[in-house]
Amino acid sequence: MLSGSLDRLLLRDQEAKMVRCYPPEPEFTDKTAAEKKVWEFLRRSLPEDALLFHSVQLRHQRAEHEIDLLVLMPGVGVAVIEVKGGLISVENGTWYQSGSKDKHALKQSPMAQVQSASHALRELLGTHMGTRFTSRIADVVCFPYTDWPEDYSSVGLPRDLVIDRDQVEQLVAHLHTAIEERGVGSSTLAAEFAERMVRHLSGDTGPFGASAAEVDYAQAMSNEDVQEMLTSGQSTLLSCTRSLTRVQYLGGAGSGKTWMAMKKAKDLAKDGKRVGIFCYNKGLGLYLQSEVETWRQNKPVHVGEFHEYARKLGVPDGSGPEYFEVELPQHLLALASKLPEAQKLDAVIVDEAQDFASSWWEALLACTKDPANGEVYAFMDDRQDVYRRWDGQFSSEGTPLVPIHVDDNLRNTRRIADTFKEIMGHHSKLRGGEGCAVRYVNCATEDAVDVASDCIDALLDEGWANNQIALLTTNRRHPIHQDHFDNSTIDSEYWPAFHRDEEEFYGHVLGFKGLEHSVVVLCVNGFKDMERATEQLYVGFSRARSLLVVVGDKELIDEASGANRQISLNAALEWWPYGETASG
Numbered sequence: 001m002l003s004g005s006l007d008r009l010l011l012r013d014q015e016a017k018m019v020r021c022y023p024p025e026p027e028f029t030d031k032t033a034a035e036k037k038v039w040e041f042l043r044r045s046l047p048e049d050a051l052l053f054h055s056v057q058l059r060h061q062r063a064e065h066e067i068d069l070l071v072l073m074p075g076v077g078v079a080v081i082e083v084k085g086g087l088i089s090v091e092n093g094t095w096y097q098s099g100s101k102d103k104h105a106l107k108q109s110p111m112a113q114v115q116s117a118s119h120a121l122r123e124l125l126g127t128h129m130g131t132r133f134t135s136r137i138a139d140v141v142c143f144p145y146t147d148w149p150e151d152y153s154s155v156g157l158p159r160d161l162v163i164d165r166d167q168v169e170q171l172v173a174h175l176h177t178a179i180e181e182r183g184v185g186s187s188t189l190a191a192e193f194a195e196r197m198v199r200h201l202s203g204d205t206g207p208f209g210a211s212a213a214e215v216d217y218a219q220a221m222s223n224e225d226v227q228e229m230l231t232s233g234q235s236t237l238l239s240c241t242r243s244l245t246r247v248q249y250l251g252g253a254g255s256g257k258t259w260m261a262m263k264k265a266k267d268l269a270k271d272g273k274r275v276g277i278f279c280y281n282k283g284l285g286l287y288l289q290s291e292v293e294t295w296r297q298n299k300p301v302h303v304g305e306f307h308e309y310a311r312k313l314g315v316p317d318g319s320g321p322e323y324f325e326v327e328l329p330q331h332l333l334a335l336a337s338k339l340p341e342a343q344k345l346d347a348v349i350v351d352e353a354q355d356f357a358s359s360w361w362e363a364l365l366a367c368t369k370d371p372a373n374g375e376v377y378a379f380m381d382d383r384q385d386v387y388r389r390w391d392g393q394f395s396s397e398g399t400p401l402v403p404i405h406v407d408d409n410l411r412n413t414r415r416i417a418d419t420f421k422e423i424m425g426h427h428s429k430l431r432g433g434e435g436c437a438v439r440y441v442n443c444a445t446e447d448a449v450d451v452a453s454d455c456i457d458a459l460l461d462e463g464w465a466n467n468q469i470a471l472l473t474t475n476r477r478h479p480i481h482q483d484h485f486d487n488s489t490i491d492s493e494y495w496p497a498f499h500r501d502e503e504e505f506y507g508h509v510l511g512f513k514g515l516e517h518s519v520v521v522l523c524v525n526g527f528k529d530m531e532r533a534t535e536q537l538y539v540g541f542s543r544a545r546s547l548l549v550v551v552g553d554k555e556l557i558d559e560a561s562g563a564n565r566q567i568s569l570n571a572a573l574e575w576w577p578y579g580e581t582a583s584g
Contacts, residue, residue, distance in 0.1 A: 034085025077136030136183030193463020253542030254411030524552025
């Protein structure tokens with residue numbers, strides 16, 4: 001009796017240490033006996049934190065793929081394995097599989113088969129998880145009943161990516177080598193990221209029994225796909241208002257105004273009209289330009305900053321607040337009276353129009369063919385008037401703009417939008433997915449920049465891609481941001497790198513208006529002007545699509561949150577980037 005109980009305990013302990021498998025007990029047939037052999041060996045040999053999947057079905061565009069075996073090894077990477085039983089051979093470029101009954105040609109090489117499935121997997125995971133897949137991933141073929149030549153050489157199938165009968169017992173070691181030496185990707189696989197992958201790979205209807213953090217991640221994974229779908233739906237609103245030629249589109253943060261501005265410009269340019277699309281911020285201007293560059297049809301005659309348009313027409317260069325606020329619009333107004341009719345604009349579109357002063361509007365409209373009644377489309381949120389230029393009027397003369405309200409918040413998850421919904425007003429509807437909890441890191445104002453920088457490292461360890469993360473400050477620039485100013489590389493390196501989506505971004509909330517990122521670490525390192533602090537917080541909180549991390553002193557944030565606490569962290573999860581709670 002004692003011996004039997006001990007045996008059962010040992011067996012239970014052995015099973016507890018086994019790798020997690022999806023499904024736990026796959027159903028194998030006579031045709032998949034080779035897969036069963038390899039699967040059973042991997043289940044016994046992989047490290048305890050690894051995850052093993054059998055028969056992962058993929059639907060990528062119109063193509064269907066199946067991955068025989070998929071291995072996730074946290075701290076290492078991912079292996080995609082194609083298993084072929086029987087005797088495998090290549091003759092005159094054709095692959096053959098021989099069994100007990102016949103020998104038949106394969107439709108394609110096993111390596112081409114696994115590469116196609118692996119490519120589809122990377123793209124699908126990036127789409128569904130809202131994060132570019134950057135972990136190392138290797139494509140491997142396994143022939144458990146074939147002795148493959150050791151000196152085999154092929155441009156399409158490196159020998160070290162073939163595991164034959166004699167190598168099966170060292171399968172895990174071979175996978176390690178394949179991932180580290182042949183794997184595509186820039187980083188090892190984070191354990192947290194592997195856990196986020198499970199739901200999409202297993203096809204579960206929900207993360208039942210998962211931790212609270214895993215549930216949060218699962219809810220946020222497809223949020224950005226939903227946002228894209230909802231934003232495209234704003235074209236209906238543009239269609240309904242197409243007969244209006246002077247419109248003021250009023251919407252809160254994340255309501256798709258920039259998308260609508262671009263769509264309007266595209267439609268007008270397609271009709272052959274001379275269109276200018278304008279903004280104030282350099283970052284937004286470069287984004288608009290990068291989007292227009294992809295158009296194959298007629299393009300606007302100007303895309304970007306209002307001040308660059310004035311300089312392009314011949315306004316003398318200058319610098320300083322007096323030049324931008326007073327002298328430049330006066331020069332442009334004088335120049336507009338001499339502008340040839342053929343160079344004037346048929347329509348003006350302004351994104352983030354609350355950033356424009358009345359004098360700018362007057363000078364800009366003077367460059368149109370019909371300043372009093374011509375086509376004008378202003379996309380704005382007067383609650384983001386961080387520059388205090390908007391006085392409620394775009395022009396003192398001419399046909400007024402018809403106000404059209406754009407109420408839905410499409411960009412942010414609901415948990416993010418909940419933090420600033422009071423400032424948007426009760427008409428706003430939160431259309432994003434639930435998402436993961438907003439995180440709050442409590443620290444002294446003078447420590448905020450250092451702590452926020454450490455948050456990026458912690459997020460990278462969780463599996464977020466570096467080009468998905470933006471760190472925004474509210475006062476002084478982050479040192480990396482400041483270096484670009486000191487070295488005069490803002491135009492040549494800083495903004496171009498952001499729009500190439502290459503790495504994490506360091507900026508200031510004022511320069512990030514109209515832009516967005518999957519993850520935003522908002523570093524509240526003080527305010528130059530407390531009278532504008534509420535607007536700055538509103539801009540900063542609303543830039544994140546999927547995850548918002550707020551770093552700073554709670555009392556300062558509460559003070560800056562406006563009357564009746566229009567911006568609130570009450571529902572935020574207190575977090576600490578150093579692997580411990582703030583209190584621990």
